[in-house]
Amino acid sequence: MILIETVEKLKEVLFRIKSNGKTIGLVPTMGALHDGHISLIKKAKSENQVVVLSIFVNPLQFNNPNDLEKYPRDLEKDLLLIEGFTDIVFAPSESEIYPTTPEEKYDFGELDKILEGASRPGHFNGVATIVKRLFDYIQPDRAYFGEKDFQQLAIIRELVKQTKDDITIVACPVVRESNGLAMSSRCQQLSFAKRNIASKVHTIINKAKELGVPHAKKISEHVLAEIKKLEPITLDYFVIVDEATLQPVDSLDDAKNVVALVAYIIGDVRLIDMIRFK
Numbered sequence: 001m002i003l004i005e006t007v008e009k010l011k012e013v014l015f016r017i018k019s020n021g022k023t024i025g026l027v028p029t030m031g032a033l034h035d036g037h038i039s040l041i042k043k044a045k046s047e048n049q050v051v052v053l054s055i056f057v058n059p060l061q062f063n064n065p066n067d068l069e070k071y072p073r074d075l076e077k078d079l080l081l082i083e084g085f086t087d088i089v090f091a092p093s094e095s096e097i098y099p100t101t102p103e104e105k106y107d108f109g110e111l112d113k114i115l116e117g118a119s120r121p122g123h124f125n126g127v128a129t130i131v132k133r134l135f136d137y138i139q140p141d142r143a144y145f146g147e148k149d150f151q152q153l154a155i156i157r158e159l160v161k162q163t164k165d166d167i168t169i170v171a172c173p174v175v176r177e178s179n180g181l182a183m184s185s186r187c188q189q190l191s192f193a194k195r196n197i198a199s200k201v202h203t204i205i206n207k208a209k210e211l212g213v214p215h216a217k218k219i220s221e222h223v224l225a226e227i228k229k230l231e232p233i234t235l236d237y238f239v240i241v242d243e244a245t246l247q248p249v250d251s252l253d254d255a256k257n258v259v260a261l262v263a264y265i266i267g268d269v270r271l272i273d274m275i276r277f278k
């Protein structure tokens with residue numbers, strides 16, 4: 001495993017690898033790695049000859065300065081965790097990625113205005129900016145993204161469509177703690193007790209799904225009422241949407257591929273999750 005910190009060195013190493021006809025899988029992350037990230041790396045390793053893992057806490061995608069400041073960072077620990085799984089770790093500084101003020105402006109139509117986009121203005125423009133720069137530097141054959149960040153995945157698919165980059169986007173399932181809580185770097189900021197309470201959101205949604213009620217409105221009412229009882233959680237949104245459009249569905253019987261998306265705040269940590277309904 002080699003650690004690379006500059007774009008120049010990265011391009012030089014990748015040029016040699018590509019000259020040998022090897023395929024490259026990219027796993028973009030913000031570090032504070034956990035088993036969710038490892039699952040993406042393993043998937044990438046199974047489908048490519050070389051895996052590049054990027055670790056970069058991208059300031060552009062944080063609309064809340066407090067969130068950016070508190071975001072966990074521990075490169076040494078990350079490197080220990082992924083030793084043996086990854087070929088190249090690209091961990092650049094902020095000035096390496098943004099030597100001048102970035103000015104990219106993306107238009108994803110309604111896709112970046114709803115849900116996370118509505119709660120976190122500018123977030124997806126920041127995500128698209130860093131991902132596109134990584135794609136340009138690395139030019140991977142495949143790039144791996146988690147379904148936990150479901151709207152992000154949709155944005156990346158749209159980005160690739162718009163830029164016509166020849167990169168296959170691979171979606172990876174949500175990896176959970178044993179209590180059902182979707183693993184997240186931000187969970188490191190929560191006490192054991194708070195993580196336990198947070199896990200109940202998933203339990204509630206999963207139980208609501210198993211009731212087999214076809215009306216999205218009824219399911220939502222039930223979930224909202226149950227989450228309201230969870231102290232100290234504040235719900236941002238809970239929606240039942242069509243997987244392709246992220247638009248709300250009325251009847252689960254009439255819809256094809258349906259997912260529930262949720263965002264909530266516990267303490268001052270904001271968590272999101274995705275639960276597949278159909």
Ligand code: AMP
Nearest residue numbers: 029030031036145146149173174175183
């Ligand atoms: P992050 O470091 O949080 O930006 O995440 C980097 C990538 O890992 C993104 O594609 C996330 O969707 C994915 N990821 C994060 N947590 C999980 C998880 N619990 N299960 C699967 N993928 C995840």
